[in-house]
Amino acid sequence: MHIGPDAGRLPIDSLLPELRATLAERNSAVLVAAPGAGKTTRVPLALLHEPWLAGRRILMLEPRRLAARAAARFMAASLGEQAGGTVGYRVRMDTKVGPSTRIEVITEGVLTRMLQQDPSLDGVGLVIFDEFHERHLNGDLGLALCLQTQSVFREELRLLVMSATLEAEPVARLLGGAPLLVSEGRAYPVETYYAPKPISGRLEDAVVRCTIEAMRSHDGNALVFLPGIGEIRRAEHLLLAARAGSGGLGADIMILPLYGALTAEAQDRAVSASAGGERKIVLATSIAESSVTVRGVRIVVDGGQSRVPRFSPRTGMARLETVPVSAASADQRRGRAGREAPGVCYRLWTEGEHRQLKPQSDPELLGADLAPLALELAIWGINDPSELAWLTQPPAAAYAQALVLLRELNALDAESRPTAHGQAMAELGMHPRLAHMVLEAKPLGLGALACELAALLGDRDPLRSTRSIDMRLRLDALHGRAAGDAADPAAIKRLAAEAREWMRAAGIASSAAASRADDACGLLLALAYPDRIAQRRGDGRFLLRGGRGAAVQELQPLSTAAYLAAAELEDSGTDSRILLAAPISLEAVERYFADQIQDEKEVRWDRQAEAVRSRRRLRLGALILKESQLADPDPALVAEALLGGIAEQGLELLPWSKQARQLRDRMNLMHAHNPEWPDVSDEALIASLPEWLGPYVGGMRSRNDLTRLSMAAIMESLLSWQERQRLEEEVPTHLTVPSGSRIPLDYGDPTAPVLAVRLQELFGLRETPRIAGGKLPVTIHMLSPAHRPVQVTQDLASFWQHAYFDVKKDLKGRYPKHYWPDNPLEAPATNRAKPRPSN
Structure with missing residues (x-):
C-alpha cells in the first residue's frame, strides 16, 4: 500500500x-x-x-x-x-x-x-x-x-x-x-513547566505573557490553549499589540486563531505549515487537543480551562460553563509539542493544582441538552433509552425535560411517538428548536428569515462586543446594515453561506427576501423557544412562560418591551440573564399560540379582601395575557370558593354569637362522652363545611355577607328533636342554685364546665352539682360579692368543711355588711347582702 x-x-x-x-x-x-x-x-x-x-x-x-x-x-x-x-x-x-x-x-x-x-x-x-x-x-x-x-x-x-x-x-x-x-505512540520528549503560584487576574493576560516569553526562549511555533472565542480574541489583540510595539514579539510572527466556528480556509491556514517559513502562534480552543496536527509546533502554552455545555433540567436551559481541563486532556495538549520534535509545555497552574484535576473529562451526554438525542431515539423507535446499550446512560431528568420540549414543538405525540413534523425536523439536521422554527416559518413566507436566524443561533454571536440583546441587530449585520457594531466580515460571510445551505436543505428559494420585520423576528424566536416567551414585570425584569424570572441587565430599548422571545439565556441566580431576544406583540402570541392558550374562569377567595373574586384569564403557561372581571360566575363555584376561604382562614370568619358558642360547647361535651353525637370541633366542622354550612351560603360572597347567618340555628339543625331534648336535660344552659338564681354554665372546656356564682348563693348546697347524667361534676368558681374569684372547687362538701372558714374570715373583713354565717349548710342562701327576714 x-x-x-x-x-x-x-x-x-x-x-x-x-x-x-x-x-x-x-x-x-x-x-x-x-x-x-x-x-x-x-x-x-x-x-x-x-x-x-x-x-x-x-x-x-x-x-x-x-x-x-x-x-x-x-x-x-x-x-x-x-x-x-x-x-x-x-x-x-x-x-x-x-x-x-x-x-x-x-x-x-x-x-x-x-x-x-x-x-x-x-x-x-x-x-x-x-x-x-x-x-x-x-x-x-x-x-x-x-x-x-x-x-x-x-x-x-x-x-x-x-x-x-x-x-x-x-x-x-x-x-x-x-x-x-x-x-505506543511516537512522541518526542516534552519538558513541562508549571506556574509557581495560582494565576490571578484575567487568564488571557497571563497566557500572553507566558507565550511571549516562550517564543523568545524557544524555537518553533506555539500552540496556545484558551477556553473560548472571547479569550482568544482578547489574547490575539494583546499579541498583535506586542508585535507592533516593543512587546518582545518579532514582526514576522503570525498570530492565528483556531476554533470550530471559523471558516474551513481559516482553520486550514492555522494548522498547515507556513508557506514562507514564518513562525506562528496558534490560539486554539480544545479543538486542537487531538486528531489535528498543527505543523511546526514545539511550544504549548496551556491555560488549563475548557468550555463545556451544561444543561439544567431545573430551568430547561443549557449554558456554557468554563471548567478546569481533565488530566487526560492536559496530557493530550502537552503531547502536541512533541509530535514532530522535542518541545516544551507551559501549564498555567501549579503542580498541586494538577494533582487535583479529574482523571477524565465528563461525557458530553451528562451535561448537554438531550432534545436532539431524544428525537433521534424516538424516530429510531426507542421510548426508553435503557433499551439500548450505552457506555453512559442518559440522565433521566434531562431526558424527561427533552421529551416535554419535543411534545411542545409537536415533534412527538402524547405517547412520545414521532409525528410527521418531528420526522421532518430530524431530517433537516438542525437542533429541534431551529428545525421547528424553519418548518413553521415556510408557510408564513418567513422561511428565508428563519434560516438566517438558524445560522445566527447555531453559531457564535457575530456582535458579541455590543451590549444590545436585540436579535434584529444580528440580522442587520448579516445584511451589512450593522451600525457601530460591525461584525467580522469573514464570520458574516460564513454565516450567510450557512443560511443559504439551510435554505437549500429546507427547500426554500435562496432568492426569497429575508425581511427584518420587527414582529417577524420575535415570532420566529418564539416558535423556536416557546418556553422562553417573556412578559415584562417592570425595571427590565420579565416572567418566562415556564414561571422562572429573567432580566435585561442593562437599560436598553428592549427593557421596556411588553413581550420578548428570548433566544439565549444565562442561567444564574434567581433570574436568568437575557442575552439575545426580540420583541413580539401580544397579538402575535395570541394568534400563533392560540392552541396553547388556556381560557381560565377563576373563582377564588381573596384573603386580603375577605371576599370571593371572579376573574377570566387568558393564560400561556405562567403568563397572564389578559384578565377581566367575570360578570356572572357559576353560583356553585362561588359557594365553593367561599367555603374554601373559611377553611383557609378559620371558623372565626363566621358570626358566632354567645348563644351559638355555648351551644357548640355543649355539643362538644356530649360528643366527648358519646362519640355518636355530632362532632363540632374546629377540625370536624372545617372538614365537612359543604355538608353543614353549604346549604346556607347561597348568594353570599364575602365575610360581610356571612353576618346574615344564624350560627345558633345552624348548629341546632345538626341535632334531631330527641337529641335537642336530651341536650337540655343532660347539659343544661343554666343551673338553679339555692338562692333561686339561674346561673349560666360555661362549657368552653368540655372536660370541666364552669359554674361561676357568688358564694352566698350556695349556702345550704351540700354536694357539687353534676351534669351529663351525673357523670361530670361542674367546676365551681366561687365569687365575692364584687364578683371576684375567691375559690375554685369540684368538691363542695370538702370546701364547707375545711376551706370555708378561712375564706369567711377574709370576706368578712372586706365585706362587713354582708352575711357570713358560721354554719353555711344551715344558713339560707341569698343573692343580696343579707337574707330577707323570714315572716
Whole structure:
C-alpha cells in the first residue's frame, strides 16, 4: 500500500497485522493508541482491502469537522488522489465523496442521519469511532445505534473504537468482550513547566505573557490553549499589540486563531505549515487537543480551562460553563509539542493544582441538552433509552425535560411517538428548536428569515462586543446594515453561506427576501423557544412562560418591551440573564399560540379582601395575557370558593354569637362522652363545611355577607328533636342554685364546665352539682360579692368543711355588711347582702 507524503513508519504500523487478524475473526475491537501513533490515517487504509469488507465502504467518525477534512485529505494524498476519490468526507455544509469513494470520514451527526435512513447500513462493512475518548454526545448515540444494528440486522458489521486516552475496558465490555489492542505512540520528549503560584487576574493576560516569553526562549511555533472565542480574541489583540510595539514579539510572527466556528480556509491556514517559513502562534480552543496536527509546533502554552455545555433540567436551559481541563486532556495538549520534535509545555497552574484535576473529562451526554438525542431515539423507535446499550446512560431528568420540549414543538405525540413534523425536523439536521422554527416559518413566507436566524443561533454571536440583546441587530449585520457594531466580515460571510445551505436543505428559494420585520423576528424566536416567551414585570425584569424570572441587565430599548422571545439565556441566580431576544406583540402570541392558550374562569377567595373574586384569564403557561372581571360566575363555584376561604382562614370568619358558642360547647361535651353525637370541633366542622354550612351560603360572597347567618340555628339543625331534648336535660344552659338564681354554665372546656356564682348563693348546697347524667361534676368558681374569684372547687362538701372558714374570715373583713354565717349548710342562701327576714 502506498502511503504517500509521510511514508516513514509509524508506531501503529507494527500493530496493523494483529488488527487485521482480529477483525477477520471478530466483529468488534478496541484500539488504544497514544497521540502520534498514526491510527487516524493508517488504520482505514490498512483495512480497505480485507476480504471480510467485500468491497463495502468504511465509515470513520471524527468528532470535529476540521479533523474530518484533514484526515480525509491526508489519506487521499497518501494515495496520490484528491479528497472525493477513494477517500472522501461528509461534514455539515461540506461534502466531498464520489462514486468510487470507499472510505468516508464523517462527523458524528452524519452517521446518525445515515442510520435513520438505512438502519442496516447496507453497503458499509466497517464503522470506526475515532477519538472516542472525547465522548461527544453524537458519538455515544452513534455507537449505541450501531450496536443495535449489529445485533438486529448485520452481525457481520464491524465496529472499531479508537482512542488515545480512553479507559478501554468498559468499552470492550460494551462491545461484548471485544479484543483490546494497544499501540505506543511516537512522541518526542516534552519538558513541562508549571506556574509557581495560582494565576490571578484575567487568564488571557497571563497566557500572553507566558507565550511571549516562550517564543523568545524557544524555537518553533506555539500552540496556545484558551477556553473560548472571547479569550482568544482578547489574547490575539494583546499579541498583535506586542508585535507592533516593543512587546518582545518579532514582526514576522503570525498570530492565528483556531476554533470550530471559523471558516474551513481559516482553520486550514492555522494548522498547515507556513508557506514562507514564518513562525506562528496558534490560539486554539480544545479543538486542537487531538486528531489535528498543527505543523511546526514545539511550544504549548496551556491555560488549563475548557468550555463545556451544561444543561439544567431545573430551568430547561443549557449554558456554557468554563471548567478546569481533565488530566487526560492536559496530557493530550502537552503531547502536541512533541509530535514532530522535542518541545516544551507551559501549564498555567501549579503542580498541586494538577494533582487535583479529574482523571477524565465528563461525557458530553451528562451535561448537554438531550432534545436532539431524544428525537433521534424516538424516530429510531426507542421510548426508553435503557433499551439500548450505552457506555453512559442518559440522565433521566434531562431526558424527561427533552421529551416535554419535543411534545411542545409537536415533534412527538402524547405517547412520545414521532409525528410527521418531528420526522421532518430530524431530517433537516438542525437542533429541534431551529428545525421547528424553519418548518413553521415556510408557510408564513418567513422561511428565508428563519434560516438566517438558524445560522445566527447555531453559531457564535457575530456582535458579541455590543451590549444590545436585540436579535434584529444580528440580522442587520448579516445584511451589512450593522451600525457601530460591525461584525467580522469573514464570520458574516460564513454565516450567510450557512443560511443559504439551510435554505437549500429546507427547500426554500435562496432568492426569497429575508425581511427584518420587527414582529417577524420575535415570532420566529418564539416558535423556536416557546418556553422562553417573556412578559415584562417592570425595571427590565420579565416572567418566562415556564414561571422562572429573567432580566435585561442593562437599560436598553428592549427593557421596556411588553413581550420578548428570548433566544439565549444565562442561567444564574434567581433570574436568568437575557442575552439575545426580540420583541413580539401580544397579538402575535395570541394568534400563533392560540392552541396553547388556556381560557381560565377563576373563582377564588381573596384573603386580603375577605371576599370571593371572579376573574377570566387568558393564560400561556405562567403568563397572564389578559384578565377581566367575570360578570356572572357559576353560583356553585362561588359557594365553593367561599367555603374554601373559611377553611383557609378559620371558623372565626363566621358570626358566632354567645348563644351559638355555648351551644357548640355543649355539643362538644356530649360528643366527648358519646362519640355518636355530632362532632363540632374546629377540625370536624372545617372538614365537612359543604355538608353543614353549604346549604346556607347561597348568594353570599364575602365575610360581610356571612353576618346574615344564624350560627345558633345552624348548629341546632345538626341535632334531631330527641337529641335537642336530651341536650337540655343532660347539659343544661343554666343551673338553679339555692338562692333561686339561674346561673349560666360555661362549657368552653368540655372536660370541666364552669359554674361561676357568688358564694352566698350556695349556702345550704351540700354536694357539687353534676351534669351529663351525673357523670361530670361542674367546676365551681366561687365569687365575692364584687364578683371576684375567691375559690375554685369540684368538691363542695370538702370546701364547707375545711376551706370555708378561712375564706369567711377574709370576706368578712372586706365585706362587713354582708352575711357570713358560721354554719353555711344551715344558713339560707341569698343573692343580696343579707337574707330577707323570714315572716
